[in-house]
Amino acid sequence: MKIDGTHYRSIWREPLGEIRIIDQRWLPHDLRIVPLTNRAEFAVAIRDMWVRGAPLIGATAAYGVAVQMAADPSDASLAETYDILNETRPTAINLRWALDEMMKVLKPLSPADRAAAAFARAAAISDEDVEMNRQIGLNGLEIIRDISRRKGGKRVNVLTHCNAGWPATVDWGTATSPIYHAVEDGIDIHVFVDETRPRNQGAQLTSWELNSHGVSHDLIVDNAGGHLMQHGEVDLVIVGTDRTTARGDVCNKIGTYLKALAAKANGVPFYVALPSPTIDWTVVDGVKEIPIEERSGVEVTHVQGRSEDGRILSVQISPTGTPARNPAFDVTPAELVTGLITERGICPATTEGLAAMFPDRAGRR
Numbered sequence: 284m285k286i287d288g289t290h291y292r293s294i295w296r297e298p299l300g301e302i303r304i305i306d307q308r309w310l311p312h313d314l315r316i317v318p319l320t321n322r323a324e325f326a327v328a329i330r331d332m333w334v335r336g337a338p339l340i341g342a343t344a345a346y347g348v349a350v351q352m353a354a355d356p357s358d359a360s361l362a363e364t365y366d367i368l369n370e371t372r373p374t375a376i377n378l379r380w381a382l383d384e385m386m387k388v389l390k391p392l393s394p395a396d397r398a399a400a401a402f403a404r405a406a407a408i409s410d411e412d413v414e415m416n417r418q419i420g421l422n423g424l425e426i427i428r429d430i431s432r433r434k435g436g437k438r439v440n441v442l443t444h445c446n447a448g449w450p451a452t453v454d455w456g457t458a459t460s461p462i463y464h465a466v467e468d469g470i471d472i473h474v475f476v477d478e479t480r481p482r483n484q485g486a487q488l489t490s491w492e493l494n495s496h497g498v499s500h501d502l503i504v505d506n507a508g509g510h511l512m513q514h515g516e517v518d519l520v521i522v523g524t525d526r527t528t529a530r531g532d533v534c535n536k537i538g539t540y541l542k543a544l545a546a547k548a549n550g551v552p553f554y555v556a557l558p559s560p561t562i563d564w565t566v567v568d569g570v571k572e573i574p575i576e577e578r579s580g581v582e583v584t585h586v587q588g589r590s591e592d593g594r595i596l597s598v599q600i601s602p603t604g605t606p607a608r609n610p611a612f613d614v615t616p617a618e619l620v621t622g623l624i625t626e627r628g629i630c631p632a633t634t635e636g637l638a639a640m641f642p643d644r645a646g647r648r
């Protein structure tokens with residue numbers, strides 16, 4: 284994506300070999316590009332959400348393995364790195380998927396050959412993510428085109444939750460990719476951006492990227508979506524996912540389930556955009572089987588922003604000592620999902636729909 288006319292990925296390798304990321308904790312107020320130079324830094328960057336978003340977490344972990352292989356390519360180092368990075372965040376399946384991809388390549392190799400192979404596979408994982416997300420955009424564009432046609436070319440209003448955009452991936456985004464393709468296709472489109480408490484990925488990241496790309500949008504509080512749907516102001520909901528099960532249950536940022544319920548109640552199509560590494564073929568019942576990350580209550584009792592004098596700071600919004608729960612994700616049952624927008628096409632959120640789209644993957648346990 285472009286920032287002030289310059290193209291960026293959210294993670295990349297410099298010509299001299301250093302891995303760099305955009306530290307998303309400071310967006311939209313400050314664009315901080317930082318190097319990740321050792322395994323510990325990669326682990327902190329994922330756990331503390333310097334980088335976040337299922338596909339980007341996977342791509343970052345892949346590079347974390349490569350950097351560690353350059354430092355110590357031994358079997359013990361490889362095994363330890365898998366465990367350290369896999370434990371950083373429990374919900375997004377892309378993290379384990381990427382680590383498994385790295386292990387597939389590296390375990391059979393002699394230690395001397397591991398670093399080069401690791402960087403090659405990590406780079407391929409990033410490139411594959413970009414292409415999958417571009418394809419998701421083209422496939423999702425058909426949905427938006429159809430709505431635009433049915434509205435006689437009038438504005439298509441899309442609601443999205445959290446940030447499943449460019450900063451959640453290596454590039455393009457998943458939920459935002461169809462939106463960008465619609466803009467390029469000349470379709471009149473507007474986005475309602477859920478702020479997405481408690482970390483405000485919508486307010487801080489989705490608003491920022493849509494603004495950078497010149498996409499019409501309104502920031503809304505999380506609780507406004509149902510009202511807008513009731514009043515016919517939302518034509519389509521598109522969200523991302525951190526893990527989708529073999530039968531189409533969708534785990535995503537907390538609050539997604541409530542949007543899906545409101546969409547169902549108001550007859551609004553509810554689509555989920557996902558690259559296939561986000562499908563966990565080993566689980567069926569998302570509510571019962573997907574581990575939901577519980578983050579610090581401080582994310583609920585405090586909020587970060589920019590002060591009038593330009594400082595980025597965190598302020599307390601509840602009484603000192605107020606206890607808080609902070610489940611970071613929820614699961615939307617497949618029956619609330621209109622369809623899944625994948626890199627191969629759009630399929631029903633069903634066991635059969637996913638198996639037909641991915642016959643080479645389905646059935647893995």
Ligand SMILES: CSC[C@H]1O[C@H](OP(=O)(O)O)[C@H](O)[C@@H]1O
Binds near residue numbers: 338446447525535536
């Ligand atoms: C394209 S996956 C994006 C997905 O990841 C976000 O979670 P987090 O910001 O905590 O990493 C959110 O669930 C997005 O939908």
